[in-house]
Amino acid sequence: MAIKSRNKRKIDFNSSSMSDLVFLLLIFFMLTSTLVAPNAIKLLLPSSNSKTMSKQTITVYVDENNQYYLEENPISEDFLQREIHAALNGEIEGTVVIRSDKTVAVQYIVNIIDAVNEINKETDNKHKVLLATSNKK
Secondary structure (H helix, E strand, C coil): CCCCCCCCCCCCCCCHHHHHHHHHHHHHHHHHHHHCCCCCCCCCCCEECCCCCCCCCEEEEECCCCCEEECCEEECHHHHHHHHHHHCCCCCCCEEEEEECCCCCHHHHHHHHHHHHHHHHHHCCCCEEEECCEECC
């Protein structure tokens, strides 16, 4: 008389719980990615109808207090050219995006443009300067 076991081993794999987990992770990452702020420095950008997009190499911010920031690091006007040059090191045709508050005087934007032009003159490069704007409503 052969003894048969009641509990049989199943070899197949139930993947329904795995797909539920994948969908939950997908929803989680979609929600958290929308919460990440692309601009750490809050600015009211000037408005424009143009939709020019470019690959940006570095971003220079000017806030309402006329303080310069390279990426998120504050820099003084005296070291503006040196810091931009260090950030553009190795780039031949880099793009400097200026994100300025709309209340900032034009002279502060011109200071950044002059710094990039001096870098281009010294290194014989062709860096571009773009002014970031928001959409007109």
